[in-house]
Amino acid sequence: MNPSRLLSVLVENRPGVLNRVASMIRRRGFNIDSLSVGPTEDGSVSRMTIAVHVGRQQAEQATKQLSKLIDVITIEDITELRNVSHELLLIRMNAPLGQRTELLQVVNVFLGRIVDIASSSMIIEVTGTTEKIDNFVELMRPFGIKEVARSGAVALVRGDQVGISLPELDEEAAGGTRPALALATTGSDTTGDI
């Protein structure tokens, strides 16, 4: 069992936000396993997927502290929700002609793709869970790994929960702190693990 907690965070798409988020996690003494960030369907919002190496209670504290950042719009600890959490691996393999066939057999099993090929090496792309990527990298070792680049996990909760739901601004709101955290719900979860 992976001890990481998976936080899905919507943040304002502004300079410096990544710094604030990473800094808060560091300051509270938590370790980041991986962090990935990218734009969403709303140009003003980015999604960060953060895997933090903490227990459940610490994750709650991390979540609450992150939630206080002015640039953090919503945050969910989705570890215990049904979610899809994938990362991308690019791996440059030592691939002389003699061992390519064997290498390709493993790549096929993992539904990987060859994205670059040269005389004695190739770059393979694989996506999937962290565990799957770990396993693939282990299987690649005997062939001779030259370079590895991994993206860190990106994740979405499964089900009909679609798109970004930003909190409604209360007309009366003269301001304040964040309300109780947006508690993640599985909703009508009909999809299975594909």
Place this chain on the structure above:
Amino acid sequence: MTATTTPTAAAPAPPIVSPDGSPARRLTGAEICLESLIREGIDTIFGYPGGANLWLYRRLPEYPQLRHILVRHEQAAAHAADGYARSRRGAVGVCFATSGPGALNLVTGLGTAYADSVPVVAITGQVAVAAIGTDSFQESDVIGSTMSVVKHSYLVTRVEDIAPTIKEAFHVARSGRPGPVVIDFPKDLQAAVTEFNYPEEPVRLRSFPAPPPPDPAKLARIAELIRQAKRPVMLIGRGVLISGAEEEVLELAHRAHIPVGWTLLGTGAFPLQDPMALQMVGFMGAGYTNKAVCDADVLMMVGMRCDDRVTTRLDSFAPRVEHLIHIDIDPAEIGKSVVPHISVVADAKTALVQLLPLVEPKREHEWLTQIDQWREEHPVHYVKREGFLQPQEVLEEMYARCHDEAIVIADVGNNQIWSALWFNYAKPGRFLNSGGMGTMGYAFPASMGVKLSNPERTVFCVTGDGGFLMNMQEMATMVENQIDLKVIILNNNSLGMVRQFQDDFYDGVQSAVQLSCTPDYVKLGEAFGMKALRTDRREDVGPMLDEALAHQGPVLLAFDIDPRANVYPIVPLGKGMLDFVEAS
């Protein structure tokens, strides 16, 4: 970007008419900044000029409604702004500093304000936008350097953004759990010109919404727990003072007979003379408060963090409690150290106003009798050593002259705890100190802000000799502005609290705590042009205070106190709440 120009001369362009026909003014960024501050109700700025904020200072004299206090070190500007805000509910303190070292000197002050939830807006000059990141002269990464000690920070990159940024910064500083905010303002934008329209609409941030109202079901449950409680105790913190919930706390305590203790920062929120009053809790709290907390079956914590100075050793805190209730505006404080059984995320006032109608009147006899007994067994007291002036005697004489009228700002160390325990604060906001960060050198500059914010009150700065020396350059500021402050130096020629810790917890080895070169405070004060007095004799204390209070203007009072005077009660390091040691 077309609206932005960078004039070579400082003169603002003449007024123009905006596209919708209404008269709009074209102003420089510096003017917009100052105009915006006025619109936020600011009348006082503590600051220090330098290369990167000179356009602000170029325009400042044109706004006589903004009083600028030139401090002698930027740290003092931040502390003074803190004191200004902390001592007047709803006020926000403002400080200016230049880029690089100026901004970096603010960091301790911002951290102090952050730890105690004080709304301060710091406006720092920055090098020109194009020079940012080039390690240019006096450039520092202000946003990065202050990130962990501010509630939020802004780097302004377009002159059009300055007015909305200031508006938002004040909103963020004031609302919810207040805190300091930094605005980093490049110098070219201070000179750039744009149309000035201060945003009329209230700030609404999707990432910073108001908290929802307290859950009525939870409040009903709390009322029921109070009804059932046999040994209730309430602990209150600075949140009660920030939200103005003192009346509600008093009413709740009286209605349901709940004894009330407080944190260091909550001191003054509940009148000490009230029959329901306990005293300060925790590490250096009163023994009877700690006993009450440790015997309580229902413990209600309101507007406080419950930090390690409150709990002492965590497992010793409130061991008999069956229902721990925590009310605080910051959800991150709920469950951070102690996990409550029931919690409400709301400001203290909102929660208590809604809770009060649900609470049935109730009389406790056994519990209050028990507490009275503990109060008699463990009074907060000190031992008079013949031939030595005790710090408590000074505080008692101060109280005898000013009662509830004076505001006491304590520094950090033994003077802080003596000031908390030996003044019968009966009204809220009469005791201020750096409780969370514990910043030595805070009290003196902060007191200047307090006095300027509360000109009608007597303001005492109570400090040790160590803390005073950390920011004593502010004597110049005090005299220059004739800030009528009475500075009480409890001089023991040492770092008293550290010395006490070394004596009691570090094998009695005194290391680097003797301040053997102590200035002659009378000469020192006089060198800055102020009245200064000193004594080491008990019988001089009263007359000296009378003389100081009769004098209009700043006075330095040095009291050479018993070098062995300690803080009691105290829970030895690593021990639990009931292991407190009393004066003997």
